[in-house]
Each structure stands twice: as C-alpha cells, then as structure tokens.
Amino acid sequence: MSSVAREWREIPGRYNLKGTKCTNCGTVYFPSRHFCPKCRRAGIGKIEEYAVCRTGKVYTYSIVHEAPDCNDMQKPYAVAMVRTDDGVMISAQLVDVDLDKIEIGMSVRAVLRKLSTDGEAGIIRYGYKFVPMD
Amino acid sequence: MRDVAIIGVGVTKFGELWNKSFRAIGIEAGMKAMEDANLSGSEVDGIFIGNMSAGQFIKQKHIDALIADYSGMATRNIPATRVEAGGASGGVAFRQAVMAVASGMHDIVLVGGAEKMTDMDDTSINSVLDATADAEWEAGMGITFASLHAMMARRMIHDGIATREEIASFAVNSHFHGALNPNAQFRKAITLDTVLRSGPVADPLGVFDCAPISDGAASLVLCPLEDAKKYTDSYVKVSAVTQASDSLALFQREDITTYGATVAAAQQAYSQVGITPQDIQVAEVHDTYTVSGIMALQDLGFFKRGEAGKAVLEEQCHIGGKIAINTSGGLKARGHPIGATGVAQIVEITEQLRGSADKRQVPNAKYGLAQSTGGTGSAVTVSILEAI
Numbered sequence: 344m345s346s347v348a349r350e351w352r353e354i355p356g357r358y359n360l361k362g363t364k365c366t367n368c369g370t371v372y373f374p375s376r377h378f379c380p381k382c383r384r385a386g387i388g389k390i391e392e393y394a395v396c397r398t399g400k401v402y403t404y405s406i407v408h409e410a411p412d413c414n415d416m417q418k419p420y421a422v423a424m425v426r427t428d429d430g431v432m433i434s435a436q437l438v439d440v441d442l443d444k445i446e447i448g449m450s451v452r453a454v455l456r457k458l459s460t461d462g463e464a465g466i467i468r469y470g471y472k473f474v475p476m477d
Numbered sequence: 478m479r480d481v482a483i484i485g486v487g488v489t490k491f492g493e494l495w496n497k498s499f500r501a502i503g504i505e506a507g508m509k510a511m512e513d514a515n516l517s518g519s520e521v522d523g524i525f526i527g528n529m530s531a532g533q534f535i536k537q538k539h540i541d542a543l544i545a546d547y548s549g550m551a552t553r554n555i556p557a558t559r560v561e562a563g564g565a566s567g568g569v570a571f572r573q574a575v576m577a578v579a580s581g582m583h584d585i586v587l588v589g590g591a592e593k594m595t596d597m598d599d600t601s602i603n604s605v606l607d608a609t610a611d612a613e614w615e616a617g618m619g620i621t622f623a624s625l626h627a628m629m630a631r632r633m634i635h636d637g638i639a640t641r642e643e644i645a646s647f648a649v650n651s652h653f654h655g656a657l658n659p660n661a662q663f664r665k666a667i668t669l670d671t672v673l674r675s676g677p678v679a680d681p682l683g684v685f686d687c688a689p690i691s692d693g694a695a696s697l698v699l700c701p702l703e704d705a706k707k708y709t710d711s712y713v714k715v716s717a718v719t720q721a722s723d724s725l726a727l728f729q730r731e732d733i734t735t736y737g738a739t740v741a742a743a744q745q746a747y748s749q750v751g752i753t754p755q756d757i758q759v760a761e762v763h764d765t766y767t768v769s770g771i772m773a774l775q776d777l778g779f780f781k782r783g784e785a786g787k788a789v790l791e792e793q794c795h796i797g798g799k800i801a802i803n804t805s806g807g808l809k810a811r812g813h814p815i816g817a818t819g820v821a822q823i824v825e826i827t828e829q830l831r832g833s834a835d836k837r838q839v840p841n842a843k844y845g846l847a848q849s850t851g852g853t854g855s856a857v858t859v860s861i862l863e864a865i
C-alpha cells in the first residue's frame with residue numbers, strides 16, 4: 344500500500360490541475376516541474392504556479408478492456424489525451440460518456456472523481472477525469 | 478576506442494517455461510553463448526545483464542550477484558552489473574558491454590538478458606508493465622500501457638499515416654517468421670483476420686496486436702575485434718550502438734506518431750557507420766504492439782512516413798522482400814521476456830550475418846540493425862552489426 348504522504352502531496356495537481364509556468368520562456372508544465380527543461384539554469388527561480396484550463400478537446404482515445412485490479416470494476420472504460428484550451432496535453436479517463444460516441448475533437452471538461460482504491464483498507468485516491476461538455 | 482566483435486550467442490526457448498526458474502534460464506543462455514564462442518569461462522572479465530523487473534516478478538533484487546554466483550564467475554570475483562531501462566533493458570545492457578570492451582576496461586564480456594514473468598499472475602504483470610510509462614500521471618490515472626499504444630494507433634489512423642489493417646499486418650509478418658524459429662513462443666502463421674477479430678485489449682488494439690507474456694533469456698560474448706579470430710571463425714563486428722532518450726510520459730510529446738528517440742539514435746548510428754537505411758538488409762524492431770513496429774519502420778528510415786504500413790501489408794518485410802523485418806518472429810511471435818528481448822535481437826542479427834539462421838536465413842546480408850525500446854519510446858538503442 345502507498346503511504347498517505349505520497350498521495351497527499353499530489354493534491355494540487357490531481358484535484359485542481361495546478362501545474363507550473365516558466366516565466367523565463369513562458370512554457371507551461373503539467374504535471375508541475377520546478378526545473379524548466381528548456382531554460383535549465385536560466386529558469387531557476389523563475390517558475391511559478393499555473394492553473395491549467397479545465398476545458399479542452401479529445402486529441403486521441405482508447406477503450407480499455409484489460410485493466411489493473413484497482414480499475415477492474417470499471418472496465419470497459421475510456422481513456423484520452425486531452426488538449427486543454429490553453430494548449431496543455433493531459434492524459435486521463437473519459438467518463439459519463441457513451442463509449443461508441445467518443446470522437447477525436449469532441450469538447451470535454453475536467454471533473455473530480457474517485458481514481459482508485461488501494462485494497463480494502465488502503466487509501467482512496469481522487470483526481471481529475473474528463474466528461475463531455477454539454 | 479577499440480572495435481568490438483560478437484564471438485558467441487545463446488538463447489533459450491521463449492514462452493511459458495513452467496519448469497524453469499529465473500536462474501536456470503539465465504545460466505542456460507550464458508552457457509550456450511560460451512560454448513558458441515569456444516570459451517572455457519576463465520577468459521571472461523566482466524558481465525552485464527539486462528533485466529527489468531525481477532524485483533517484482535520473482536521478488537529477487539540484486540540479480541547481478543545471482544548470475545555472477547550461478548555462472549561460476551563469482552568464484553573469480555568477476556564484476557557483474559544489472560541494467561534496467563524498461564523494455565530497452567537488454568539493448569542498454571548490450572551497449573554498456575560494448576562500451577566496456579571498446580574502452581579497454583574489459584576484454585571478454587558476457588552480456589545477458591533475462592526475464593521470468595510467469596511466476597506472477599497476469600493482472601499483476603500488467604501493472605508492472607504499466608509502470609514503464611509514467612507511474613504517477615499515466616498508470617496512476619488508469620491509463621494502461623496497451624492503451625497508450627492504442628492512442629498512438631488511433632492518432633496514426635486519424636492522421637492517415639496507417640490504416641487499421643496495415644497496423645494489424647505487422648503481427649502477420651511477425652508470426653510468418655516466428656513459424657520458422659524453433660525457439661519462438663508462437664510457431665504458427667496467422668491471417669490478418671485473426672488479428673482484426675482478436676479480443677479487445679485497448680481499442681483499437683486486440684490481443685494479437687500485443688506481444689505476449691514470456692519467460693526467456695539470451696546471451697552474447699564480446700571481445701575486441703582484433704582478438705576475435707583467436708576464439709572463432711564465426712563472428713560479426715559491432716559497427717555502431719547508439720542510445721537516445723525522450724520524455725517519460727507520452728502526453729509530453731509534440732508528436733505521438735513518431736519516436737524522437739528512435740530517429741535520433743538511428744541517425745547517429747547510420748552516420749557512425751557511413752551507411753543509409755537502404756543499406757540494411759535485415760532488422761529486428763521492438764514490436765511490443767503492432768503499432769510500435771510500424772512506427773519503428775518509419776523512424777528508422779526504412780520507409781517514408783505513411784508508407785510502412787502498406788509495405789508490411791504487401792509482405793515487403795518478409796525474408797526475400799525489400800527488407801527482412803523481425804526474422805526471429807519479433808516480440809509478438811518469438812515472445813517478449815522483457816530484459817531478454819534486446820539481447821535476443823542481437824542474437825538474431827548475429828545469426829543472420831554469420832549465416833547460421835537456418836530456415837530464416839536472409840541471403841548475403843552485410844548489415845543488420847536492432848532497435849530496442851523502453852516505455853513509449855522514452856529510451857531507445859539502435860545497434861548496427863556488420864558481417865565479416
């Protein structure tokens with residue numbers, strides 16, 4: 344089982360899509376990075392928090408039929424790479440959707456959902472998933 | 478830097494080897510390679526082993542010590558090093574060994590690659606594989622390793638780079654050759670229909686788009702090229718072995734229909750040897766999924782973007798075609814014991830270039846290439862071998 348701290352420290356990103364932005368080059372990072380791979384030393388001390396836009400469009404997707412234990416009850420389920428309206432790519436599950444009606448380009452928004460449970464006595468993990476716009 | 482030769486190769490049968498342990502298959506492959514190189518064993522002064530997840534699959538870490546011990550090398554206190562780079566563990570172990578000999582630090586090096594996967598249940602195995610992508614921001618979000626490849630395939634189809642049928646045809650090509658390889662896990666040719674109608678794993682990919690779960694090991698013996706003749710008349714030259722990296726998570730890439738690390742490693746390798754992709758007659762590419770095989774053919778420069786799928790569907794990648802791809806059966810039909818795969822690819826190319834590939838022999842091959850991939854192209858090695 345994971346420790347509580349491992350899950351707890353990721354809450355800003357998982358619940359609120361908080362990433363970072365390098366003010367030296369303007370690049371947004373999600374998940375957050377505190378070292379800009381583009382600017383390297385020139386970016387040190389110039390990284391600030393950035394909240395990623397919660398709406399976007401499906402870039403590509405798949406329907407998962409074989410899943411790990413923690414997600415076994417949900418299958419089949421959809422996963423997607425979503426390009427948010429401010430240009431950030433995020434991979435997540437796509438829920439509350441008819442699996443036959445998913446299309447590349449469809450508009451989606453981020454919601455907070457249960458991600459997985461770590462056995463009967465372990466931590467319940469929450470985080471972002473995407474749902475169709477409407 | 479010294480030129481390096483491969484003077485011996487060995488491989489176990491790949492598959493569900495219920496009666497054999499990790500240590501048994503590791504030693505079996507090593508013994509075959511030593512015998513092939515006509516060595517007694519006392520000549521070896523270093524060992525490199527590719528292995529991804531023995532710590533999880535068989536709950537044994539420190540497998541460098543295990544192999545040194547069981548191979549008898551520990552009695553002479555020979556240094557052993559275990560290398561992990563996801564699916565590229567075998568390819569990177571080979572590269573480390575080549576560097577060790579080229580630099581003069583070592584003279585005779587044994588390279589091993591091994592994985593024992595079937596000691597664990599299938600669902601748990603898949604969770605280990607998922608963790609070669611980004612464990613926190615991909616696997617942790619419910620995104621399986623297969624679904625990452627399915628999303629690449631979907632995008633390739635959407636962008637007109639390959640059709641579903643063309644992608645599926647890569648498995649047909651692998652099985653066509655696997656049927657000719659006595660050590661392959663699956664020795665049966667299949668039709669396109671078999672792939673397209675196989676049970677879904679991660680739509681649009683089905684069971685027959687995916688490499689199987691396998692046990693197996695492979696081994697090589699390396700020495701300086703100038704010394705090779707002392708041991709054998711049957712050796713090949715390592716002309717280049719390059720390695721490149723890319724982001725851990727797929728969603729961090731500009732383009733998910735190409736592996737930038739394959740392109741970078743390949744360009745460097747061709748330039749070191751002074752040849753072009755068209756000079757390669759036989760290649761082993763890392764087809765964990767059919768889509769990764771198609772992508773590799775484009776990224777390695779064998780076909781233009783948008784033309785690889787068509788070529789495979791038209792059987793241009795069979796032995797006797799434009800270029801022979803995955804004559805061993807590839808990951809799909811030969812099997813994919815992860816840490817062994819990158820080393821087994823080098824075994825196959827060596828057999829091809831020295832003319833010992835039996836029914837799979839590509840006639841008069843001068844140059845052969847192997848591509849080993851970790852994660853979704855996060856680490857890639859490209860090796861070019863040359864017939865002597």
